[in-house]
Amino acid sequence: MKRRFITKFGVLLSILFLIILTACGSTESSSSNSEGNGTDESKELSKAKLVTNWFAQPEHGGNYAALQQGFYEEEGLDMTVEPGGPKVSATQIVASGEAQFGYTQAEDLLIARDKGIPLVAIGAIFQKSPQVLITHEGTVTDFEDLNGKTVYTAPGSGYWEYIKSAYNLTEVKEMSYTGSLATFIEDENAVTQGYVTSEPYSLDEQGVKNDYLFIHDSGFETYGNIIFTTDKVIKENPELVQAFMNATIKGWNYYREKWDEVNPYIQESNPELTLEKMEYGAKTEEELIFGGDAQEHGFGYMLEERWSMLQDKLLKLEIIKNKEDITNAFTVEFLEN
Structure with a gap:
């Protein structure tokens, strides 16, 4: 009886030992798989x-x-996207070090560099700028027809200075663009800047028939919505x-x-946008973003020739x-991986 008890006790000990070994092996296997998948939850x-x-x-x-789908997290980034607006200067915020990346227009980046602000373009969202001059239907057919009009543009816009010079617009009344379409709607003789992806749709919704001229077609072939950072960030943290x-x-x-x-995720940050308007924007912008040189070289590509012409x-x-080496103003190195 005593021997039988000892035998049963030994069997139980053996089973317990096997269970412990199996658990340890499972833990080690799980740890090994985690390392193999390249995931490190403890990494900050x-x-x-x-x-x-x-x-x-x-x-x-x-x-x-990229935020919604977790692409930034996959790259090891705790990313914040901060919306701009009429009183927000992305160039100043990035130059001050409060943010690492910003959006601006290619000409504005060159203007900033000329003032000693070392910004560098690292990609262009729009191969063909979506920026347009919007007119009331049938009032303008070409840029020469802007003479005698009241034109709402952002003060100091490089594209507007070019158009005035290239088309001899000496009889325009210049007004500051505020983002509102109200003054344009009230004045049949008015012209306003805007994006082809947005303002024409808003005007159509309000029953205001309109036409528009692409800034690009004036000869001012700037890149729209370039992504930029600073020389310092590139030199000190290229991995970022x-x-x-x-x-x-x-x-x-x-x-x-x-x-x-x-789009519903974007709408959370800008509830005034309707899903219908965002659908219009997404469809309208596709060719402007993925056409041109991006069709061959991929999203964001930029040509030295176009930067030189703009300069x-x-x-x-x-x-x-100041005429500087234009290759200091942009790089495509971060588009190649």
């Missing part, structure tokens, strides 16, 4: 901020897609820049195909004073 994310050039909208769709661009490119390619999934125009207009 690097904080980064992007300041856009306007309130949240489809023109920023790729960045919001690369991670940001990896996620941003992935986000834009995602938004291109699945904008309908992302020459700004120099001729005396908007900038």
Whole structure:
């Protein structure tokens, strides 16, 4: 009886020992698999901020897609996207170090560099700028017809200075653009700047028939909504820049195909936008973003020739004073991975 008890006790000890071994092996296997998948939940994310050039909208769709889908986190970033607006200067915020990345226009970046602000373009969202001059239907057919009109533009806009000079617009009444369409709607003789992805739709909704001229077609072939950072960030933390661009490119390619999934997320940051208007924006902007050189080279690509042409125009207009090596103003190195 005593021997039988000892035998049973030994069997139980053996079973218990096997259970412990199995558990340990399972834990080690789980740990090994975690390492093999490259996941490290204990790794701290690097904080980064992007300041856009306007309130949240489809023109920023790729960045919001990257946030929603977790692409920034996958690249090790704790990312914040801060909307811009009429009183927000992304160039000043990034230059001060309060944010690492921003949106602006290519000509504005060159103007900033001419003032000693070392900004660098790292990608162009729009190969063809969506910026347009909007007119009442049938009142304008070409840029020469803008003479005698009241034109609402952002003060000091490089494209507007070029158009005035190139088309001899000496009889225009210049007014500051505020983002409101009310004064344009009330005045049949008015012209307002805007984005083809937004304002024409808003005017159509209000029953205001309109036409528009692409700024690009005037000869001022700037890149629209360029993504920029500073020389300092590139030199001191190129890994951060690369991670940001990896996620941003992935986000834009995602938004291109699945904008309908992302637009409700964008709407949370800008409730005034309707899903119908965002659908219009997403469809209208696709060719402007993924056409041109991006069709061959991928999202964000920029040509040295176009930057040089833009610099020459700004120099001729005396908007900038110094001719620098244009390759200092932009880089495509973070688009290649």
